[in-house]
Amino acid sequence: MMHLNLKGFSAIGILSIGIFSFTGCSVSNAKPPSTSTTTTQLIGSGSSTSVSTTPGSGSNGGAPVPPSGATVISNIQNQTGWQTCGGCGNDGGTGQGPVYNLTQGIASPALSGSSADFWIAGGPAYSGGYYFIEQPTVPNPLSYLRYEFDLYIPGQYASAPQALEFECQQNSEGYTYNYAWQADYDSKSWRVFNYTTKHWEPTSVGFQPFAPDTWHHIIAIYHASGTQVMHDSITVDGVTYPVNITHDALFTGNGLELTNAFQVDLDASSSPYHIYLDNMTVSLKD
Template identity: 25%
Template sequence: MKIFRLFLFLSLFISWPAFATVVVSSPANGSTVGTNVQFVASGSTSCSSGVSAMGVYVDDGLIYQAGGTSMNTTLTLPTGNHRVAVQAWDYCGGATNTLLNLAVASQGGVTVSSPANNSTVSAQAHYAASATTSCGSGVSAMGVYVNDSLAYMVNGASMDTTLTLPAGTQRTVVQAWDRCGGASTTPITVNVTAGTKISNIHATNGWNQWGELPPVYDICGAPCSGVDWSMTQHVGSGSLSGNATIFWVGGSTPYSDALWSNKLIGQGTTQNMPDTNQTILPSIHHMVYDTDVYVSNLAVTQDLEFDVNLFMYGVGMEFGMECNHLNGNVWDIWNNVNVQWVHTSIPCTLNDKSWNHVSFQVQRESNNDLTYQSITVNGTTYTINQTVAPFSVPSGWYGMTVNYQMDGNYQQTPYTTMLDNLSITYW
């Protein structure tokens, strides 16, 4: 029996042929890892036909095997100390391996707060997660694999980002690497809806324009004594797409505003979507407002407001996000019931004399409550997760509108902004 075990050991762990190698990128020999361990390796051989397959032995037992010259897989190992061999087989009948000694600890792991497993998400999916490890040196990095391909990676023990995913069911894995060579993972399967996207709204016809005067801020059509504004479409110079829109506000009354609005769906539609049978709006529960905005003079930019609104069956839902730059330098959300802006703790960090990318995602709940989910500014995603109630509107109102507003400062100093690539995606 001892002779047989010795023969089995030699067949597993002696390299055949002599001119062959297995390079293991992860995990590191002698490292402490979590129970979910990522194995990344490649094999080479002097056999002219090449490497046929690769596999992993744990304590003399084969637990994984796949064809090809490389492997990248996550395997679940029991806690404790283990002798591991990462092995390659070639088409000439030879085999070679690299031996690893691993300590598997039960402590540590990846906690994913967004998205939920088996949830339905938009093409712009919000990923937020944190990680712990038993490694004394801590977590070094986190990342997201989409269908076995690394789509995102960031240093540290937490991550908060938005990824663009293809439509359909996607297998994703949120992974953390520690400084001891270990890795932990949490698989997340998401169903990605392509949604319906209305693009280049800033360049379309049918924009309504008003002034708003303090302290009541009722809309005022031109001419509106005390506030001036303008909108110039199809501007190529300085734009991103070659077709931007310039907005300007000025006047003589301090803290006056200019509001621009476009009716997308329903009454007064500019998109040829009257929704006469009233099937589109009732089906909408998710919306993403996405735009690029150029700030020409941040020092005098009081507020910039971005809204998407739904009105139907006597219910009004105004989803408003405001970069409240000169009154706290934070993002505000609109409270329909109390008719007021509510500060968040999210900083308004727009770049001056530069283009900024702003995208926010909202959700209409089954009872028509409004949930502000997240906002992404210049690549950084901030979670909001605040819900407010809707308000009553005349029963005949029916439609989706998009708004953009610029607010004046205490001197009503004139300034301009530009919008480009403005879109609403809904599903």
């Protein structure tokens, strides 16, 4: 799970878990463009150093499509089983947590006809609301992982976030592989999370706060190599930024698990805001 390092804040409590009951998640196997895709309904609901290669300017070619044979989990914003945790993002967090929740089945704004509203209404400054959901487990470390969604922020909340964060996390063979990005409004940069040191680390990719009242498409591509976590690239509105950042996976001894998550962080004024997500998709291959 994600761990905050925003202005040193760590006093955050754990909220009770909420399970939401809205269906609509599907799983398919990715095929080459020339073939059809069979979709089936998913029932139910899962000391380190970093080495970074400085990317050049972004490419307008966009992110590559998932490889043949990849599993594609789509419409996750409508999936049953979202859980919330106000303290998951902070080690040793105690005290009052933020006020936040998730509202599904939003008809407008939406691209698919059914988006989800990830909102936060207040709480301690620099605290965050963490939303996560379990996906079917995969036994081996992932050779390909793609997390994507469309994001919409209404005009009145355009400058409200301190940061927006999203991640996938896999437990495999006793190791935890954490793949996380943060859009940091304070530093105007995209950052990645080092799960072993529990710190956000800068990249050379600048962050331009999302223009309000319009949809933005985000794609993050990752993979595992042995017991290493590889952040390959991030694509924002069709522009791809290769980063090729490597961290060590952390041996935790945990059993098989696969989750994806989104987090909304409060600024110094605890400004409330809403973020709408649509077409949330995880594509993977072990």
